[in-house]
Amino acid sequence: MADLESRGIPVVGIATTEFIQAMEVQARALGTDPAYVFVPHPIQDRTNAELHALADEYLDRMLKELVSVSAVAAE
Amino acid sequence: MTQLPDTGWVAVVKRDCPTCELTEPVLAALASAGELTVYTQDDPAFPESVPHEYDGTLDVSHGLRIEIVPTLLRRENGREVARTYGWDKAEWRKLTGLATLGNDLPDLRPGCGAKNIEPGIIEDLLVRHGETGLASRKIELGSAEDEIEAMFDRGWSDGLPVVPPTEARVLRMLSGTSRDPKEVIGKVPPDLGDCTVEKVAINAVMAGCKPEYLPVVLAAVEAVLEEPFAMHGVLATTMYVGPVVIVNGPVRRHIGMNSKGNALGQGFRANNTIGRALQLVIRNVGGGRPQEVDRAALGNPGKLTYCIAEDEEGSCWESLAAERGVPEGKSAVTVFAGYGLQGIVDQKSRTPESLAQSFAECIKAVQHPKLYPGADVLLVVCPEHERTFRTAGWSKQRLYEEIYKRSQRPVDEVRPGTMGIAEGTSAFADGTMAPKIRDGGLMIVRAGGGAGMFSGIIAGWSASGEKGSAPVTRVIGS
Secondary structure, three states: OHHHHHOOOOOOEEEEHHHHHHHHHHHHHHOOOOOEEEEOOOOOOOOHHHHHHHHHHHHHHHHHHHHHHHHHHHO | OOOOOOOEEEEEEOOOOHHHHHOHHHHHHHHHHOOEEEEEOOOOOOOOOOOOEEOOOOHHHHHOOOOEEOEEEEEEOOEEEEEEEOEEHHHHHHHHOOOOOOOOOOOEEOOEEOHHHOOOOHHHHHHHOOOOOOOOOOOOOOOOOOHHHHHHHOOOOOOOOOOOOOHHHHHHHHOOOOOOOOOEEEEEOOOOEEEEHHHHHHHHHHHOOOHHHHHHHHHHHHHHOOHHHOHHHHHHOOOOOEEEEEEEOOHHHHOOOOOOOOOOOOOOHHHHHHHHHHHHHHHHOOOOOEOOOEOOOOOOHHHOOOEEEOOOOOOOOOOHHHHOOOOOOOOEEEEEEEEEEEEEEOOOOOOHHHHHHHHHHHHHOOOOOOOOOOOOEEEEEOHHHHHHHHHHOOOHHHHHHHHHHHOOEEHHHOOOOHHHOOOOOOOOOOOOEEOOOOOOOEEEEEOOOOOOOEEEEEEEOOOEHHHOEOOEEEEOOO
């Protein structure tokens, strides 16, 4: 993500809540502050319909993060 | 201890050197002819007939960079202007200007290695003189700190005690390679820490390696850092996998690796410490720790250490390294993202067809009997099973082909919901045969003790191949 952002490409990470700590540890180690949206865990056993509903629910938040990152990148 | 003379002769000798003993009358002659300072490295009484100083700490010898004894050198106005070593009558006469020096001695006698450069001594001298050249941060422990506990406390351990990586031990470890300690061999995930040869040596010390294992550890680290292995993913996955190291070639014998009984188990220093050193590099250089970026739900005991040597000598097949293009006579490591061991117990099959079918049936269960494709597979064939194929004249290639074919299942049997199990595959067209293993995803090695019809499956990561991790083979350097 840091690599993409360094090229001016807005990025938002999406993961389940189980990975909040991993994201924090990795971001701290690499000195980055990535934009992330976390969805409820688990997703592996979700049906397609459930996954679509989840994506719809979180789409706005993802877009908002993307726009926000984009604004920073453009500065 | 007498200071080195500003002007005069200096000789460095040791009792444990026949050439030094041979030159004792010459040193006596030199002493009577002019200013001579003799330093003796081992026996304070030697040489009896010549006044001398005992260089017990070897600091003088080290300062003079003595490599061979006897060494005779000339100093003038505080600087060395000439040097010779061993016994070379003509050279000693030329240097000293004494035309009859050593009349009774043979013309030539080679010297002996100086004590100050012996392994185990030179490292301490370099440390004491601040000449280690090591770049890593030095950490001083408090006098009341227990060094083993201190390393646990600082988070450098994999859960077992580690050997304190003192400067002397790290230098000794580095003597196992000709590579520059400062050479960067890659960035180790997840923190992308620069990994130098020195950093690998430090972790090899901590793991309990001998210096001669270091080239194997270096090759293993370099292999997991190659892009196709995807070390970051292997570490961060919630699945069980960690790097499994397979060693081929003459190095196995040179460093005493075990490929016979208990080939995958405990009790053999080279096997166990090489795999551990690799994991410690991931932890201490890369910052890969469980419950942080390492998200393994269960992990597996092989994440402490998992290093196998193939029993090439006992095998009727070409080695894994040879299959993967490593020239004969070269040693190599192959790294595989794998976990655990699933047994194949077959004590009845006496034909290769029956045994190959057993192998395939067991492989079908890798990860889940309905997961197609499953994952890459490292198949460890025990000697008693290999004998069945050897007797029947089955090549390794034949066994590969048979296992790929026999481990397929009709797609309709492995769809979600069949057998009353929701798990299953949605891939592949209805009515076709689903492959359990991707093309190139099976590796076969032979290892183990002579008795016991028990082969083993080391299963890989679901993300095998281009979408995740592929095995990587690397020739072991010096």
